[in-house]
Amino acid sequence: xxxMSNPSNTTITMxxxxxxxxxxxxxEDITINTNNSIPVxxxxxxxxxxxxxxxxxxxxxxxxxDQKENERISDAIxxxxxxxxxxTNTYNLTQDSVGSGIYKTQQPMAGxxxxxxxxxxxxxxxxxxxxxxxxAESKMPTRIILDSMNITKIKESGYTLYxxxxxAQDPADQTNYYFCKYxxxxxxxxxxxxxxxxxxxxxxxxxxxxxxxxLFYDKSNISKFNDDDVKDMVFLSSGDKMYxxxxxxxxxxSDFIEDCQGQKDGSxxxxxxxxxNISTNISNGARGYFTAYSTSSANSIVPNDFSE
Amino acid sequence: MxxxxxxxADLFLKLSSxxxxxxxxxxxxxxNAKVSHRFSAKDKVYVNFYSGKDLFGTxxxxxxxxxxxxxxxWNHVFSKNIFSRLSINYTNYHYELGSSMENSQITWKSNxxxxxxxxxxxxxxxxxxRLNYGLSSTFHQFEPALIKRPGxxxxxxxxxxxxxxxxxxxxxxxxxxxxxxxxxLRTTIFQNMGKASVFSYDKNYxxxxxxxxxxxxxxxxxxxxxxxxxxxxxxxxxxxxxANYAHNVQFIQIANNSDSGSPLDLWFPASKNIKPQQAxxxxxxxxxxxxxxxxxxxxxxxYKGLNNIIDFADNAQLLFNDKLEGEVRTGxxxxxxxxxMIKKNTGRLTGFxxxxxxxxxxxxxxxxxxxAYLAPSDKTHSxxxxxxxxxxxxxxxxxxWVYATGTPVTYPTGRFEINGEYYPIYSGRNTSRKKDxxxxxxxxxxTPTKNPxxxxxxxxxxxxxxxxxxxxxxxxxxxxxxxxxIPKAQMTYLFGAIPxxxxxxxx
Numbered sequence: 001x002x003x004m005s006n007p008s009n010t011t012i013t014m015x016x017x018x019x020x021x022x023x024x025x026x027x028e029d030i031t032i033n034t035n036n037s038i039p040v041x042x043x044x045x046x047x048x049x050x051x052x053x054x055x056x057x058x059x060x061x062x063x064x065x066d067q068k069e070n071e072r073i074s075d076a077i078x079x080x081x082x083x084x085x086x087x088t089n090t091y092n093l094t095q096d097s098v099g100s101g102i103y104k105t106q107q108p109m110a111g112x113x114x115x116x117x118x119x120x121x122x123x124x125x126x127x128x129x130x131x132x133x134x135x136a137e138s139k140m141p142t143r144i145i146l147d148s149m150n151i152t153k154i155k156e157s158g159y160t161l162y163x164x165x166x167x168a169q170d171p172a173d174q175t176n177y178y179f180c181k182y183x184x185x186x187x188x189x190x191x192x193x194x195x196x197x198x199x200x201x202x203x204x205x206x207x208x209x210x211x212x213x214x215l216f217y218d219k220s221n222i223s224k225f226n227d228d229d230v231k232d233m234v235f236l237s238s239g240d241k242m243y244x245x246x247x248x249x250x251x252x253x254s255d256f257i258e259d260c261q262g263q264k265d266g267s268x269x270x271x272x273x274x275x276x277n278i279s280t281n282i283s284n285g286a287r288g289y290f291t292a293y294s295t296s297s298a299n300s301i302v303p304n305d306f307s308e
Numbered sequence: 309m310x311x312x313x314x315x316x317a318d319l320f321l322k323l324s325s326x327x328x329x330x331x332x333x334x335x336x337x338x339x340n341a342k343v344s345h346r347f348s349a350k351d352k353v354y355v356n357f358y359s360g361k362d363l364f365g366t367x368x369x370x371x372x373x374x375x376x377x378x379x380x381x382w383n384h385v386f387s388k389n390i391f392s393r394l395s396i397n398y399t400n401y402h403y404e405l406g407s408s409m410e411n412s413q414i415t416w417k418s419n420x421x422x423x424x425x426x427x428x429x430x431x432x433x434x435x436x437x438r439l440n441y442g443l444s445s446t447f448h449q450f451e452p453a454l455i456k457r458p459g460x461x462x463x464x465x466x467x468x469x470x471x472x473x474x475x476x477x478x479x480x481x482x483x484x485x486x487x488x489x490x491x492x493l494r495t496t497i498f499q500n501m502g503k504a505s506v507f508s509y510d511k512n513y514x515x516x517x518x519x520x521x522x523x524x525x526x527x528x529x530x531x532x533x534x535x536x537x538x539x540x541x542x543x544x545x546x547x548x549x550x551a552n553y554a555h556n557v558q559f560i561q562i563a564n565n566s567d568s569g570s571p572l573d574l575w576f577p578a579s580k581n582i583k584p585q586q587a588x589x590x591x592x593x594x595x596x597x598x599x600x601x602x603x604x605x606x607x608x609x610x611y612k613g614l615n616n617i618i619d620f621a622d623n624a625q626l627l628f629n630d631k632l633e634g635e636v637r638t639g640x641x642x643x644x645x646x647x648x649m650i651k652k653n654t655g656r657l658t659g660f661x662x663x664x665x666x667x668x669x670x671x672x673x674x675x676x677x678x679x680a681y682l683a684p685s686d687k688t689h690s691x692x693x694x695x696x697x698x699x700x701x702x703x704x705x706x707x708x709w710v711y712a713t714g715t716p717v718t719y720p721t722g723r724f725e726i727n728g729e730y731y732p733i734y735s736g737r738n739t740s741r742k743k744d745x746x747x748x749x750x751x752x753x754x755t756p757t758k759n760p761x762x763x764x765x766x767x768x769x770x771x772x773x774x775x776x777x778x779x780x781x782x783x784x785x786x787x788x789x790x791x792x793x794i795p796k797a798q799m800t801y802l803f804g805a806i807p808x809x810x811x812x813x814x815x
Contacts, residue, residue: 030784032797063723193729278731
């Protein structure tokens with residue numbers, strides 16, 4: 001066998017790129033013109049088993065890139081009904097400050113596990129002279145008994161991390177869905193992107209002992225992340241006081257939290273699936289979510305020493 | 309023949325004043341080698357090898373994709389009327405993602421490997437009838453994701469294996485001075501093969517059963533037939549009409565994420581859960597040459613009806629998911645359009661322009677509320693222009709321009725706010741478009757007079773890619789303004805203008 005020697009087919013090519021001013025990927029802010037979707041009402045409210053004035057937030061959706069904040073809905077009639085087998089109570093919710101869009105029960109009340117909560121919002125959103133009804137209902141799941149929580153300090157892959165661990169009895173009835181919200185030194189992290197969601201798929205009915213549900217980075221690791229990531233992260237330091245609430249929630253609300261967390265900054269363009277609307281249980285074309293859940297709380301202090 | 313090239317642009321990043329830029333790398337290379345040997349007047353053997361890779365990297369992360377192909381073929385002449393080609397081919401398309409962050413190394417590898425054996429025979433029965441037939445067998449291996457992390461067990465989404473056997477026959481027949489026919493039939497058997505865990509899904513796409521198959525066990529088979537028929541009617545010595553019908557079956561489908569041009573699209577072999585895609589293609593064209601055949605023109609219309617096409621469900625989970633078939637929905641599609649071409653082959657000025665007007669739609673239950681939506685590849689207008697001009701014996705110049713309507717994407721059209729965070733609202737799948745893509749490439753080639761004393765002939769090529777520096781979007785992403793939280797859009801583009809000089813030498 002010999003190497004072909006036909007000159008027309010024998011080529012050695014050397015490519016030299018002389019210089020490259022922008023031979024590099026670049027990211028820049030751009031303006032996108034999209035046809036704004038027609039505004040719809042946004043209803044968001046959670047009824048908990050805390051004895052408080054329960055509240056519902058009403059606002060309007062707006063164009064994705066609108067520079068002003070979403071408008072509040074301040075002329076709605078908001079009614080909450082709670083039902084058990086043979087008792088029905090009705091509560092009217094009103095705004096403390098007109099224009100806030102935050103409607104509260106007039107007196108404190110605690111939601112009850114096993115009871116069904118039905119929300120009705122009546123407002124003339126489309127300004128046609130007739131009020132429309134936007135409704136949702138949710139049955140409050142049973143309470144999970146949270147025995148304790150603790151935080152352990154660990155070293156992993158060069159990072160100092162704090163593991164948030166819980167001990168609790170998972171109810172055996174069915175798949176349960178949970179989320180955890182927390183305060184650090186009294187500051188409540190109440191944004192959905194900060195909620196810690198989990199379910200009992202592999203733990204159904206078990207007693208979980210020091211189950212790690214989340215890892216927080218130590219504040220000293222901030223420099224290891226880029227600014228874009230840091231603004232969405234929560235860090236802990238030794239001595240921080242942490243209070244958590246574990247909430248037993250419906251599958252629908254768990255899906256809603258997962259959708260919100262996945263879609264907050266649009267779908268991940270590299271690894272995400274096609275973008276899709278966040279699920280909702282509000283009727284009549286509105287967005288948002290209404291749910292009832294029970295809570296169980298515990299607190300702990302972020303340790304100084306690494307766990308053994 | 310051996311050829312190789314690698315871009316050196318990233319070497320200049322080392323000169324940057326920005327330390328982040330200095331640690332970035334971006335390059336491509338390819339290597340090509342061909343060897344052939346004529347054993348006798350009737351036997352010739354070819355060996356080809358190609359390997360190419362593109363890499364984009366920063367100090368802590370990189371991303372690359374590439375192709376490796378190797379083939380050997382043996383051409384044999386049985387008689388002056390019968391020729392055969394027996395070939396064995398290997399291909400490996402792969403992509404890799406890696407993080408080299410201190411103490412946090414992780415690599416993600418994915419590939420598709422094919423090994424196939426082909427036998428093709430051409431048989432000239434008469435001057436007017438040519439027969440071609442053959443068979444092939446392919447072994448496919450899919451590696452969706454292998455994730456390695458030092459100190460941890462590897463995580464692998466199950467590999468899948470398939471065999472594809474095919475036999476075909478085709479006939480080219482010149483019926484008379486006006487009519488020529490081309491027709492044929494291909495039969496393909498596609499078999500899924502173990503080792504595999506195969507999931508069954510209920511109507512909500514939740515897994516309700518799992519079957520395990522041992523290695524090399526054939527556990528599912530599809531047999532499909534692909535007929536085709538074409539006719540050319542010669543109107544006169546300058547013009548003709550052509551009509552074609554073909555039924556095509558595709559056993560491996562790609563489901564893509566429409567938002568980026570990333571090659572991280574996922575491939576799905578036909579299986580118990582995903583039926584092979586079927587297409588009926590109809591086309592009709594008018595072809596006419598002018599000026600003693602120096603200018604060729606054509607207008608073609610086509611329509612393609614598709615069945616069993618796939619796309620990702622809303623809110624599909626694609627990462628670390630070994631039940632990806634449950635994230636896919638199946639439906640129908642159609643594509644139709646018109647192509648116009650003008651081509652000049654001779655003279656100092658040569659080149660072509662082609663224009664395509666087209667539309668590609670999908671209707672898939674469970675996506676976009678079951679309403680038709682644009683396919684991610686839809687481009688309403690597409691233009692390709694290529695012109696070359698031979699200035700002198702030594703110099704020639706050329707220009708290429710491409711234009712295409714931006715491809716469809718799903719951008720948010722509204723937003724709602726909860727507890728101080730904004731969330732997107734979409735009006736439907738693929739209702740927006742990226743901005744239009746266009747690019748001009750220029751080049752000049754200088755061929756010095758051959759020096760008979762030199763053993764090689766050199767040639768210089770000067771080129772400018774994306775000459776007017778159009779920022780063509782590669783990926784659009786969204787973020788929130790750090791202070792106000794108001795959403796904003798960001799575009800990532802890969803290349804500005806790239807000048808290059810190439811020196812070719814032949815010997």
